[in-house]
């Protein structure tokens with residue numbers, strides 16, 4: 381009996397040794413899972429854990445978002461995400477590294493350096509938008525969504541996309557690009573699910589085939605001036621909204637989620 385106990389004790393010490401090694405690794409070494417765009421879609425759509433939401437916008441001194449962009453982001457998120465504690469925008473003027481061009485990995489790295497708190501912060505869901513000087517390494521790109529909670533919007537490229545008639549204006553373009561990138565964080569279109577509605581543009585994956593949806597591919601492209609001569613879409617269309625409603629209700633299965641109910 382005593383020897384059995386001794387063996388058990390030694391075994392448990394050995395096991396503890398192993399486990400504490402693993403535990404230490406989880407605490408110290410294993411990086412945070414930052415996910416893919418759409419990876420925190422359910423966390424936004426539902427309120428089981430995250431009852432409120434903050435959109436942190438870190439902008440270069442001359443790149444503050446238009447007030448209309450801030451208002452529109454809150455309005456669009458509020459239309460689809462359940463956040464009884466409210467959705468707010470936290471604006472932070474930020475001195476970024478002096479990068480003339482940004483890669484997706486630059487966006488990932490700088491987003492980690494500048495954010496005030498992680499995306500899954502207690503009962504607060506935090507999405508994060510960078511608005512730096514400079515352009516994306518593909519200059520035709522006006523905005524990108526990387527990871528489950530990180531976006532960058534390139535004001536310099538937006539300004540350059542405004543045509544001489546200012547139709548659409550740089551302000552309108554910024555409005556639509558911001559909603560478009562947030563749409564990617566919501567998983568649109570077919571990024572973390574398979575829609576029963578046929579509305580994904582086969583030529584441009586994860587974009588809507590409807591040019592009246594904010595998720596139309598050209599909305600985040602500098603070629604938008606050649607495609608839209610009047611106003612730009614800044615709303616999710618019926619199919620986008622139906623996808624989000626189905627994800628929320630569980631009628632469509634979501635994949636790659638960093639949080640599930």
Ligand SMILES: [Zn+2]
Nearest residue numbers: 560587597600
């Ligand atoms: Zn897009």
